[in-house]
Amino acid sequence: MDNSRSARLRRVLVAAVAAVLGAFILIPGAAAAAGTGAITGYGGKCVDVSGANTANGTKVQLWTCNGTNAQSWTVGTDGTIRALGKCLDVSAGSTADGAKVQLWDCNGTGAQQWVANAARDIVNPQANKCLDATGPSSADGTPLQIWTCSGGANQKWTVPGGGGGGTTGFVVSEAQFNQMFPSRNSFYTYAGLTDAMKKYPAFATTGSDTVKRQEAAAFLANVSHETGGLVYINEINTANYPHYCDYSQPYGCPAGQAAYYGRGPIQLSWNFNYKAAGDALGVDLLNNPNLVATNSSISWQTGLWYWMTGTGGAGTTSHNAMVNGQGFGTTIRAINSIECNGGNPAQMQSRVNLYNQFVGILGVPAGGNLTC
Template sequence: MDRSKPARLRRLLVASAVAVLGALILIPGAASAAGTGAITGYGGKCVDVSGAGTANGTKIQLWTCNGTGAQNWTVGSDGTIRALGKCLDVSAGSTADGAKVQLWDCNGTGAQQWVANAARDIVNPQANKCLDATGVSSADGTALQIWTCGGGANQKWTVPGGGTGGGGGSGFVVSEAQFNQMFPSRNSFYTYAGLTDAMKKYPAFATTGSDTVKRQEAAAFLANVSHETGGLVYINEINTANYPHYCDTSQPYGCPAGQAAYYGRGPIQLSWNFNYKAAGDALGVDLLNNPNLVATNSSISWQTGLWYWMTGTGGAGTTSHNAMVNSQGFGVTIRAINSIECNGANPAQVQSRVNNYNQFVGILGVPAGGNLYC
């Protein structure tokens, strides 16, 4: 990965949250049921349509379970969750913490896409946030909203029939055996358990879309990571002469860990003080003062890789996650991660990434798709 300051600054400045999943436009009424019944959650209460109303904008709330149609939800294999002929919807397609959840005409937008995962989160991939009982309350009438996933009891749900709402309810689409096959010479630091633990921070990763799309996204992420680390061999940047160059003294917080402390580490070779600050803020870890956590804690290290995959846009104008779930192609992920390789600037590096991707989709048994190059 190129670590020149202009490229890294550009990546940071244009990084954004997961954007609208435009490729997930669905045909209203076309859902097939993965399960139908009550969705239970905090305090043993049920997800309920207020007053059994069917008007657009009707409040979704917690209520004592009563077996009525207002609590009878169909978790569709198309990613929708429906009751009373309408869809569970995030108001105005918002991605903000506290955005209310309501009933609305099914329209196939990202505001109506949900993934119920093995951790019992119900995630809106468009916002990368969890269905949440407001105020950590279980009182009848408590409004439901979306909120940053934190693992609290007010974000844990049991869906009918064990349905997954289009997600990977059985776990990561890459088995540990397949992971080991992909990385036969990997450093023991890069554990499979560390990766799957890190995925709890970004529950929409490799759980969005069809089974093929999930596997393609996992393969694309791991292919780029393999390129960055020499097959998950290297933890720290090899060229130690570069180490003092990654301190941007114009940042108000400076380089408290030392001028030479912000060299490349981990699966995406995170570098520069401002990237350590941004990643740490997003992950709830003080990486600015403790950058070596990326080289000593496997889960945190993997989290930095997923942080950039899910939020960084680089020169692509979209995240790598969105590029894969929107079927824009593997080449767009290269442009998001290191655009200076593209447009013929470094074809050997691009080819290395593509070769990894082709190998990994082969292991996972899915086609590579189009637009492999940038």
């Protein structure tokens, strides 16, 4: 692990953090529940294509169930949800609350990817938001939109095939996880990781099966490097502990000057990162930073929080780097850019070696752009 103060400085987040999602168990790609039929939701109404119109941009709405083709949806093995030969689509690929949902020609974009899960949410991973009945209202003609997942009844759906089977759906099995981390600290549990994934439904569920596994391998390779194979919970170099308090922040360091050292799978450090992570996850980490070292799920959540939202020196998140084909090397730049461009080639290569090992376990190619 690189425990230098300069390395931690590069972990300042510059983007707004996504709102916390309601708890649910993921089923990847909606494909686990593939089938054709009605999708029912709020007020017992059906998801309906307005007027059975097949024009691009046609409103998708709630309507009294009537058994017509306008209410017959196919949950595809490719993560799409289709009716009348077209795809359920988020208008303009928006990720904003209130973006309308419509019918559109199928085009393979993230605006048309959906994940149905055991908690009966239908999530658009690109936006990290849930299919939502506007209002909330169950009146005929109520338009559907995406909205921050809240667990509300207007975001609960029953899809053809059942929409979930009570498994984690993670592309890494527990046996594979144990193979990757044979000497791991018992604190870093598989159950803690899969529970943490409830906060970020786009993680390892976006794109093809190969991309999903590559992303999982990339995340686990980076955290393995940061923690010595999931052995270390707390930063090793205790001399660094007092360095991670930025008193220029208005909230200061209420847990103490030496309280914000690296903890957890991504070695979260600095008071401003504990504050930002805590705000995103709904946990007061600023006042209780040691939760990252004592609660396995929260610890994993901080790792996924940075993976999904932190850009570092890459200009993009690690998640986006993997799903958009920029390669593993870009994740290194997002997590610790000082290892790149010859800054610390041995540390960079350590991450690459772990990634190659983990994609081998998962049976997928590594892809290109492995170094930075």
